[in-house]
Amino acid sequence: MFAARRYRSYTQQLSGQHLFFGLAGIVYFGASVLFLSRWESIPSLGTALGVPLGLLLLGSFAIKKTSRWLDNLESQLLRFAENPNHSVMDLRPLPVRHPLAAGWNYLLARVHEHSAWNGVERRLSEAVHSQQAKRWETAFQNLTDGIAICDAEGKILQFNRSFATLLHRPDTTTLLGMDIIDLVSEQVEESAAQRILSMASNQVTQVIEVKRNAELTQGVWRLSRILPRNENGDPSDSIWNLRDVTQLKLAEAAREQFVMTATHELRTPLANIQAYSETLATVGELSAEQQQNFYNTINN
Amino acid sequence: MIYSRKILVAEDNTVLGDVIRFNLQRAGFDVTLARNGEAASQFLTEQSFDILVTDYEMPGLNGEELCEYARYRLQLDALQIVMCTAKGYELKREQLQARFNINNFMHKPFSIRDLVKLLASIEIRSAASVINPFQVT
Numbered sequence: 001m002f003a004a005r006r007y008r009s010y011t012q013q014l015s016g017q018h019l020f021f022g023l024a025g026i027v028y029f030g031a032s033v034l035f036l037s038r039w040e041s042i043p044s045l046g047t048a049l050g051v052p053l054g055l056l057l058l059g060s061f062a063i064k065k066t067s068r069w070l071d072n073l074e075s076q077l078l079r080f081a082e083n084p085n086h087s088v089m090d091l092r093p094l095p096v097r098h099p100l101a102a103g104w105n106y107l108l109a110r111v112h113e114h115s116a117w118n119g120v121e122r123r124l125s126e127a128v129h130s131q132q133a134k135r136w137e138t139a140f141q142n143l144t145d146g147i148a149i150c151d152a153e154g155k156i157l158q159f160n161r162s163f164a165t166l167l168h169r170p171d172t173t174t175l176l177g178m179d180i181i182d183l184v185s186e187q188v189e190e191s192a193a194q195r196i197l198s199m200a201s202n203q204v205t206q207v208i209e210v211k212r213n214a215e216l217t218q219g220v221w222r223l224s225r226i227l228p229r230n231e232n233g234d235p236s237d238s239i240w241n242l243r244d245v246t247q248l249k250l251a252e253a254a255r256e257q258f259v260m261t262a263t264h265e266l267r268t269p270l271a272n273i274q275a276y277s278e279t280l281a282t283v284g285e286l287s288a289e290q291q292q293n294f295y296n297t298i299n300n
Numbered sequence: 301m302i303y304s305r306k307i308l309v310a311e312d313n314t315v316l317g318d319v320i321r322f323n324l325q326r327a328g329f330d331v332t333l334a335r336n337g338e339a340a341s342q343f344l345t346e347q348s349f350d351i352l353v354t355d356y357e358m359p360g361l362n363g364e365e366l367c368e369y370a371r372y373r374l375q376l377d378a379l380q381i382v383m384c385t386a387k388g389y390e391l392k393r394e395q396l397q398a399r400f401n402i403n404n405f406m407h408k409p410f411s412i413r414d415l416v417k418l419l420a421s422i423e424i425r426s427a428a429s430v431i432n433p434f435q436v437t
Contacts, residue, residue, distance in 0.1 A: 268408065270409040271408035278411060279412060
C-alpha cells in the first residue's frame with residue numbers, strides 16, 4: 001500500500017527534477033561567467049542569468065500544465081491502490097485529446113457499462129427471488145394440510161394457517177416456540193398421545209393416524225414427521241404435516257359397514273341352502289313330503 | 301358310557317333352526333330350539349344343557365349377550381358353547397373366546413355334518429345329560 005501523503009506524482013517529480021537540474025545549470029553557468037569575466041561586466045550578469053531563469057520557469061509551468069491530466073489519472077489510480085473496494089463509479093473520464101486518455105476513457109466506459117449491467121442483473125435476480133419467495137409463501141399459507149417446521153428440540157419455528165386452524169389456535173402468535181408434541185397431544189385421545197411421543201423419539205420419517213376422540217366423527221388426523229438432512233447428512237429441523245382425514249375415515253367405515261352387511265345378508269340364505277341341500281343329499285330315509293318341503297325351502 | 305347330549309340351539313332364522321334341529325335329533329342329540337335370545341336365556345334358566353349352539357346376531361338378546369348371561373349371570377361354567385355366525389373378519393373372535401370360553405366357532409354357511417361331528421366330539425363337563433343305555437350315538 002502506498003503512503004498517499006508522502007507520495008509525489010510522476011509529473012511532479014519530473015517537473016521538480018527539471019527545475020532542480022535547470023537551476024543547477026544556471027548557477028554553474030553564472031559562476032563560470034563570473035570567473036571568466038573577473039568581475040568586469042557585472043551589470044550584464046543580471047541579463048545573462050535572468051533570461052535562462054525565466055525560460056526555465058516558463059518551461060516548468062508548461063510541463064506542469066501539459067501533464068495535469070496525467071496527474072488526474074495518477075491520483076484516480078492511486079485511490080484504487082489505497083482502497084481496493086473503492087467504487088468504479090467514482091472514476092472520472094479524462095477531458096483531453098490524447099491516445100492514453102482516450103484509452104482510459106474507453107476502459108472506463110466499459111467498466112461503467114459492465115458495472116451497470118451487473119447492477120441490473122442483481123436487481124432483476126433479487127426481484128425474481130422475491131417473487132418466488134412470495135409465491136412459495138402464498139402456497140405454504142394456503143395449503144389445506146397443516147405444516148409446521150420445528151427445531152431439533154421440537155420447538156415450532158414456522159407454521160402455516162391450516163396448522164393453526166386444525167389445532168384450534170386462532171391466535172397464531174402464541175404458537176411460535178411451543179413444543180409441537182405437547183401441542184398436538186393435548187388435542188387427541190390419550191393412547192394417540194403416547195403414539196405421537198414414541199414417533200417423535202424415532203430418528204426416521206414416520207406417518208401415523210390418530211383419533212381425536214373415541215368417536216370417529218370427532219376427527220382423525222394423519223400426522224407425518226419428515227426429517228430432512230442437512231449438507232452433512234445429519235437431521236436438523238423436522239417438518240410436521242397434519243392432515244384432517246376424518247371424511248376419508250368415515251367413508252372407509254361406511255364402506256366396511258356396507259361390506260359387512262352385504263356379506264351377512266349373502267351368508268344367511270347361503271347357510272340355509274347349504275344346510276337343506278346337504279340334508280337332502282345325505283339323509284336317505286326322508287319322506288316324499290319332507291323332501292318336497294326341503295326343496296321348497298331351498299327354492300324360496 | 302352312552303348318553304344323549306342335551307343341546308340348546310338358539311337361532312332366530314326359523315328355516316335354519318328347523319334343519320339344524322332335524323339333523324341333530326337324527327344324530328341322537330336331545331335338542332331344544334329357541335327362536336331368539338330371550339327364549340334361549342329362559343331355557344338356560346329353567347333347564348340344564350351340555351352344549352349351547354347360538355347364533356351371533358339375533359334380535360333382542362344377541363349371541364354375545366346370551367353368553368354373558370349364561371357365564372356370568374347363571375354361572376354356567378361347565379356349559380360348552382358353540383357360536384354360529386354369518387360375520388367374517390369383523391367378529392372379534394379372540395375377545396369373545398377369552399371372555400366367554402367359547403368352545404368353537406362355526407362360520408355360515410357351514411356344513412351340518414361338520415356341526416354334528418363337532419357336537420359329538422366336544423367333551424362334556426356338565427351333568428345335564430340323561431344316561432340312556434339303549435340309545436346308540
